[in-house]
Amino acid sequence: MPLPQPIPDLVSLDLLASVATLGSIRQAAIAHGISQPAASTRLRVLEGTLGLELLNRSSGGRSWATCARCSPRPVRCAVRVAPRCTSPPA
Numbered sequence: 001m002p003l004p005q006p007i008p009d010l011v012s013l014d015l016l017a018s019v020a021t022l023g024s025i026r027q028a029a030i031a032h033g034i035s036q037p038a039a040s041t042r043l044r045v046l047e048g049t050l051g052l053e054l055l056n057r058s059s060g061g062r063s064w065a066t067c068a069r070c071s072p073r074p075v076r077c078a079v080r081v082a083p084r085c086t087s088p089p090a
Helices: 011-021 023-034 036-050 072-086
Strands: 055-056 063-064
Touching: 011 023, 011 036, 023 036
Parallel strands: none
Antiparallel strands: 055 063
16 A cells, blocks of 8 residues: 655654654754754654644744644654664564
């Protein structure tokens, strides 16, 4: 069965999971070794790819958007499982 298009990249999903875990784009950017503007751009591209607003942005920080399809749990799960899916069989 073909995957629906477009498919978000795992690096962006991992960054999004880090925002959820660390509580800010700035802290996630530091953890990923990229600048905060680069992280913000990557997350906006991810939102565009998915057609969803994933984060509420305000001067007080970021939080998950309040929509039924936006939750950090599936993102963390996808990022955790991905290496097992790409590794060659033992």
